[in-house]
Amino acid sequence: MAKDLRHFIKALQEKAPEELITVEKEIDPRFEASAVLQHLENRDAFPAVLFNKSKNLRGESSPFRLMSNLHATRQKCAIALDLEKHEWRSELVEEYSRRQRNRIKPIIVSREEAPVKQVIRTGKDIDLFELPAMAIHAMDGQAYLNDVVIAADPDTGVYNSSHHRMKIKSKTRTGLYASPRHLWSYFRRAEERGEPLPIAMVHGHHPAIHLAAESIVPIEDDEYEVTSGLLNEPIRLVPSEAFGDRLMVPADAEVVIEAEILPNVREAEGPYGEFTGYYGPSRYAWVCEVKAITYRKDPIWVQMFVGHADCSIVGGIGKEAGTLDIIKATAVPTVKAIHFPISGCCRFISYISIAQKAEGEARVAALASFPPFDELKIVVVVDEDIDVFNERQVLWAVATRVQPDDGLDIIRHVRGGTLDPSQVRLTDGSKLIIDATKPQDRPFAKTLDIPADVMGRIRLEDLLSPADRARIGI
Numbered sequence: 437m438a439k440d441l442r443h444f445i446k447a448l449q450e451k452a453p454e455e456l457i458t459v460e461k462e463i464d465p466r467f468e469a470s471a472v473l474q475h476l477e478n479r480d481a482f483p484a485v486l487f488n489k490s491k492n493l494r495g496e497s498s499p500f501r502l503m504s505n506l507h508a509t510r511q512k513c514a515i516a517l518d519l520e521k522h523e524w525r526s527e528l529v530e531e532y533s534r535r536q537r538n539r540i541k542p543i544i545v546s547r548e549e550a551p552v553k554q555v556i557r558t559g560k561d562i563d564l565f566e567l568p569a570m571a572i573h574a575m576d577g578q579a580y581l582n583d584v585v586i587a588a589d590p591d592t593g594v595y596n597s598s599h600h601r602m603k604i605k606s607k608t609r610t611g612l613y614a615s616p617r618h619l620w621s622y623f624r625r626a627e628e629r630g631e632p633l634p635i636a637m638v639h640g641h642h643p644a645i646h647l648a649a650e651s652i653v654p655i656e657d658d659e660y661e662v663t664s665g666l667l668n669e670p671i672r673l674v675p676s677e678a679f680g681d682r683l684m685v686p687a688d689a690e691v692v693i694e695a696e697i698l699p700n701v702r703e704a705e706g707p708y709g710e711f712t713g714y715y716g717p718s719r720y721a722w723v724c725e726v727k728a729i730t731y732r733k734d735p736i737w738v739q740m741f742v743g744h745a746d747c748s749i750v751g752g753i754g755k756e757a758g759t760l761d762i763i764k765a766t767a768v769p770t771v772k773a774i775h776f777p778i779s780g781c782c783r784f785i786s787y788i789s790i791a792q793k794a795e796g797e798a799r800v801a802a803l804a805s806f807p808p809f810d811e812l813k814i815v816v817v818v819d820e821d822i823d824v825f826n827e828r829q830v831l832w833a834v835a836t837r838v839q840p841d842d843g844l845d846i847i848r849h850v851r852g853g854t855l856d857p858s859q860v861r862l863t864d865g866s867k868l869i870i871d872a873t874k875p876q877d878r879p880f881a882k883t884l885d886i887p888a889d890v891m892g893r894i895r896l897e898d899l900l901s902p903a904d905r906a907r908i909g910i
């Protein structure tokens with residue numbers, strides 16, 4: 437059986453049943469689903485949620501189930517990469533990096549073999565308001581589609597995948613916002629020839645496809661091959677309804693929406709509750725015309741809880757792996773670990789640990805981590821005794837190993853993320869390096885420790901009552 441959403445739900449049930457909850461009462465995808473997720477978040481709970489009954493955007497009972505928060509913990513992402521739930525720190529980053537390098541060619545299957553072709557809607561049968569698409573935050577107003585968008589390069593046919601919000605405007609029309617990255621380059625080249633760009637939006641598949649969409653790979657690389665690497669098996673593809681084999685789509689998806697981005701059309705789009713935790717402004721954005729919607733007979737519509745852990749974490753892991761590989765290959769081979777913490781939306785801040793051998797390596801590691809990813813703004817470099825997944829330790833290193841007049845560097849007028857609310861100019865931002873490593877050229881205060889032989893000899897298991905052990909989870 438090919439890996440798909442149902443395969444992942446089963447893995448969650450087996451490996452981490454506490455990471456999945458089911459809601460039986462019918463909910464409205466306009467704000468009610470996000471209210472449930474927000475209530476859970478307010479209690480520091482981030483399980484995947486399967487809403488077994490949902491309304492559609494016309495307020496009618498929908499045959500689609502609705503699912504969200506699939507990526508809202510690193511534990512779930514570890515399970516998506518076939519790891520155990522406790523392997524969510526560097527093990528997850530290293531597995532991502534290994535799979536990303538292991539490119540695998542996709543395989544083509546017939547329409548009959550493709551679950552996503554069980555129901556096909558084209559022409560007058562297309563109605564986006566029949567979907568349980570979520571309106572998430574108060575000022576979003578209308579529901580948005582927001583998931584993986586797949587497109588073929590108009591010149592080379594190589595595939596890209598990335599996430600994009602698409603505001604639902606009518607039964608067949610949406611907006612689409614793209615920062616100036618790969619899809620933007622594809623469409624700009626199509627538009628220069630006056631041509632539309634075919635795209636496929638995938639709602640519901642194995643989380644590995646979402647993790648892959650956030651990889652840092654060159655524009656020439658085929659991202660169906662990257663996705664297959666992340667899945668650890670070839671993704672099964674099938675020709676689209678509207679564009680045939682000019683646009684291959686994932687056969688094992690729950691729902692695929694095929695559309696064209698229209699040349700020379702721009703319309704106001706937004707405001708939208710962004711990954712930053714703030715509303716992004718209304719802007720002139722691209723416009724799409726939907727050409728087909730295909731789905732399974734018993735479809736599960738998956739949509740990310742944008743602006744929350746679900747959206748942050750899925751983006752951060754690919755950035756961690758890609759940046760770690762680049763630092764290792766080009767700058768500091770002794771780099772140990774990297775973490776884009778949730779406090780920085782898994783985008784703006786990174787913690788990097790290195791086994792520093794020569795003065796200045798910390799800055800080199802920090803400098804090498806900026807080019808691959810424009811949204812990264814603040815890099816904290818620490819020594820290898822600091823666990824980058826423990827924010828308290830990282831801030832302790834900043835508190836005790838940094839003098840502000842010496843440990844900080846600011847780089848001005850460098851491209852930043854267009855959605856950073858603190859950035860005044862559209863793409864022109866600045867970067868901060870915090871070197872929290874100990875100096876190499878003079879002695880530094882020794883870190884506290886308890887004699888190692890005593891630490892080994894004294895075991896809490898031998899000393900505490902069962903009740904006290906249970907209280908602290910031993």
Ligand SMILES: Cc1cc2nc3c(=O)[nH]c(=O)nc-3n(C[C@H](O)[C@H](O)[C@H](O)COP(=O)(O)O)c2cc1C
Nearest residue numbers: 598599600601613614615617618619650740747751
């Ligand atoms: C849930 C989610 C929603 C996103 N929405 C958008 C979006 O609307 N527009 C955009 O340009 N990037 C969006 N992103 C970021 C892109 O997916 C990300 O920058 C991606 O790596 C770009 O891929 P590329 O390098 O192939 O261009 C989103 C990311 C996530 C996780």
Ligand SMILES: [Mn+2]
Nearest residue numbers: 596597618655
């Ligand atoms: Mn890309």
